[in-house]
Amino acid sequence: MEKLLKEILENNKKYCDNGEVAHYIPALASQDKRSLGISLVDLKSNKIFNQGDTDKFFTLQSISKIFTLILALQDKGAEYVFSKVGMEPTGDPFNSIIKLETINPSKPLNPMINAGAIAISSMIKGESNQHKIERVIDFFEPILGRRLSVNQKVFESERNTGHRNRATAYFLKDVGILSGEVEEILDFYFMHCSLDVTCKDIAYLGGFLANQGKTINTEEQLVSQSITQIAKSFMVTCGMYNSSGEFAIKVGIPAKSGVGGGVMAVSPNHYGIGIWGPALDEKGNSIAGVKMLEDLSTKLDLSIF
Numbered sequence: 023m024e025k026l027l028k029e030i031l032e033n034n035k036k037y038c039d040n041g042e043v044a045h046y047i048p049a050l051a052s053q054d055k056r057s058l059g060i061s062l063v064d065l066k067s068n069k070i071f072n073q074g075d076t077d078k079f080f081t082l083q084s085i086s087k088i089f090t091l092i093l094a095l096q097d098k099g100a101e102y103v104f105s106k107v108g109m110e111p112t113g114d115p116f117n118s119i120i121k122l123e124t125i126n127p128s129k130p131l132n133p134m135i136n137a138g139a140i141a142i143s144s145m146i147k148g149e150s151n152q153h154k155i156e157r158v159i160d161f162f163e164p165i166l167g168r169r170l171s172v173n174q175k176v177f178e179s180e181r182n183t184g185h186r187n188r189a190t191a192y193f194l195k196d197v198g199i200l201s202g203e204v205e206e207i208l209d210f211y212f213m214h215c216s217l218d219v220t221c222k223d224i225a226y227l228g229g230f231l232a233n234q235g236k237t238i239n240t241e242e243q244l245v246s247q248s249i250t251q252i253a254k255s256f257m258v259t260c261g262m263y264n265s266s267g268e269f270a271i272k273v274g275i276p277a278k279s280g281v282g283g284g285v286m287a288v289s290p291n292h293y294g295i296g297i298w299g300p301a302l303d304e305k306g307n308s309i310a311g312v313k314m315l316e317d318l319s320t321k322l323d324l325s326i327f
């Protein structure tokens with residue numbers, strides 16, 4: 023496995039030059055676009071295999087949307103969650119606002135686009151944002167064996183420049199999807215997007231989903247199988263934004279990307295895969311990361327379809 027990952031990393035490193043790091047969040051613009059890492063957790067042996075930049079920190083960004091969705095489903099139940107946020111892919115960029123106005127009654131089409139994730143953020147229980155983010159960090163602790171922390175620089179950068187998210191959130195407030203104070207909800211959304219992780223961490227998170235919501239070492243069922251299935255279904259239909267269709271054809275496994283360059287991928291019952299490559303394509307996905315997943319899927323015959 024070690025050898026395969028090395029070969030895949032080396033063959034795809036060149037694609038880093040074809041992409042750009044996210045500039046719209048100023049604190050992400052300073053990332054090195056030549057960084058690339060891949061980690062794979064094997065459920066059978068409980069072993070992790072790593073190649074490249076697998077210990078460097080980057081922010082979770084949209085990968086957090088999977089886990090806030092899980093918490094919201096646990097906190098509020100599926101009926102409530104899906105009364106406010108839909109289940110359909112949009113075909114639009116992740117930060118698009120356009121369909122919010124054209125759908126009647128107005129509601130975000132799914133929890134993976136920013137509008138849906140902001141609505142989901144408003145559903146997480148907690149007395150304050152500090153309490154809410156502690157709950158998210160508590161959730162991750164048994165899976166990762168450590169406590170994550172918020173990258174303050176990235177958090178403040180997003181908070182100062184997240185005008186489009188702000189516009190989206192105020193629109194959602196206007197149409198009755200958001201209850202609560204808009205700026206508070208946005209702050210919590212920016213906080214969970216700004217959690218610092220490594221490539222290894224997201225391989226373990228993927229492994230947790232591959233293991234149907236059970237921790238890999240202790241087999242503790244932290245999330246029900248039905249909620250885990252909902253999360254993975256959204257990863258297939260909407261996890262790679264408006265590239266999800268092409269990704270399903272070329273790679274064929276549930277995955278979720280973030281503009282920090284991370285991709286968490288899941289080979290159900292087999293592997294959790296973590297990718298980090300901050301050079302992004304025009305849709306916001308790690309450009310070399312997606313190529314590595316294509317190769318890995320071909321070599322290990324991973325497609326679920």
Ligand code: GLN
Nearest residue numbers: 083084116136215280281
């Ligand atoms: N925090 C980012 C934003 O709201 C998350 C987007 C992403 O990773 N696609 O724009």
